[in-house]
Amino acid sequence: MAVVTKYVVVRDGAEKMTFTSKAEADAHDKMLDMVDELVPLLETSELVSDEQQLEALAMFLAKERERVLIALGAKKKVTKKKPAPAAPKASE
Template sequence: MAVEVQYRVVRNGIEKMTFTNKKEADAYDRLLDLAEHIETVLEQAPVSLNEQDREALALFLAQHQAELSGPKKTPARKAAKTAPEAAKAVA
C-alpha cells in the first residue's frame, strides 16, 4: 500500500484543483486570489458583465498576467532602440 500526499485548493467549500506538489498548489491558490481581486475591480467597470462572464474574464486575465504587463524587450528590440542613439554619438 502506497501513501500519497495531495494538496487540495478549496474556495468557498468547493474543491477547485488537487495537486501532488505543494509549490504548484500554492501557485494556483495565488492565481485564484488574483482572479478574485480582478473580479472585484471588474464589478466597478463601466461595462456590465453578468457574474459568470466576470468570473471567467477575471480568471483569464489572472492566467495571462505576464502578457498584460507589457511587451517584453528582446535583444533585437533593445539593439534597434539603441542603434539610433549610437548613430547620434558617432555623428
C-alpha cells in the same frame, strides 16, 4: 500500497483543485487570489454584466498576468537573444 501526498486548494469551504506538488497548489491559490481582486475591479467597468463572463474574464487575466504586466508597461518583455553567427574559419 503507494502513499500519495495531495495538496488541495479550498475556497469558501469547497475544494477547487488537487495537486501533487505544493508549488503548483500555491500557484493556483495565488491565481485565485488575483481573480478575487479582479472581479470587483471589472464590475466597476460595467462592460460585463453576466457573472460567469465576469469571472471568466478575471480568470483569463489572472492566468495571463505576465502578458498583462508587459502590456501595462509594468514588466519588460523578455526576448531570447539569438546566438551570434559563427565567425568564418581562417584558411591556413
